[in-house]
Amino acid sequence: MSESISTDPFGGLDTTSTAVTDEQLLPELVAHLREHRAKLRDEWARRIQEAHLLEAMTAQEMAVETTSVYDNYVEVLETGSVEALQQYARDLSERIIPRGVETHEVVGIVLLLRDVLARSLFEKYQRDFGLLNQILDAYEPAANRIANTVAVSFVEERERVIRQQQDALRELSTPVLPVRERLLILPIIGVLDSERARQLTEQLLTGIRTHRAKVVVIDITGAPEVDAVVANHLVQTVDASRLMGASVIITGLSPTIAQTLVTLGVDLSKMNTIGDLQGGLEEAERLLGFTVTKEEGSSQL
């Protein structure tokens, strides 16, 4: 049946073509796309180049990727299952995202492929509108689903990368550093918002336990401002540290922050504060019973 339609352009009269079902049309469609694979793929690659998409990729990479996208595309049309394509799109995204490929480019090339293939179908079935309509009815939903799948996979992959980077940044943003036995320092650089403050508390308290710290010096020289919520959070962190058997020394309160805190009326009477990090470390060493002495005449510098 399908053979008679594809070989005889005049055979597809309305009465006969309406009897053709999707199940028969799709294999025919796929066979057509497989048959003209090289030509259509080249046409697609040319359109991509014309549209200045994916310029970050070399010609060789383009050839490889367009071929596999094309094959995946046809396979989805054939099987109707997008799972393999999803996996492929995710892998592809993982490879091209670091190269700076944007969402519009990825969506653009998939839509171009959809158009190139649709054009070839127009060309093939131009003499029989009834059949063309049917072919497009079968083709369009599948093609749109593919475009959707690829775009969603790409965006998901990009969001995953962003989340991963955010986590990495967040972990770096509040380092807990052991400087002497049972002495930790926590330098805070940058604006302390409530999310960072929460994370600081978590890292500090677990740090106290893992390092068995007795004294912690929190240096906020690098924090430009502190609001009431964060200040209260700091006070709570200090109290919680005390419950875990560690005393906290806060150093480097800037004039602005000192004025803000007092104006806001944050109760800092229980906080042990010292002017700068050096003074804080000296006080911490005193609490822990360390004495640092400078040997005369032994300087290596």
Add this chain to the structure above:
Amino acid sequence: MSTGPALFSILRQGQYLVASVHTALDDSQMLRLQGDLVEEVGRSRSRGIIIDVAALDVLDSFGTKTLGAIAEMARLRGATTVIVGIQPDVAFAMVQLGMGTGAVATALDLEEGLAFLDDTLALPSTVRHGQ
């Protein structure tokens, strides 16, 4: 007062009592801990009490209040109390709910608690840890 098996154990370690809480205590078990400890302090003539709450992943306001009460009662009976092993999450939750342990001493773990009591009570080394 609750009956059945106790969910904590009280061990004598020289001049100190070590109360180790095994799992979350309900109010009646908490009161049982209080009663047992205050009684045991007199019986064994202890100078210090260590309450280890490391196994607790939650400590409610009643529990916190009772720990404070135990410390005060023990003080009246001649012993210093130190709470050890408060988990990070528990510590922060307690502070957020506005329930510190008040004037009760706290330490990281059992070892730190023993060292704290040794320092505070300044016992001669011969009687330390019951040697």
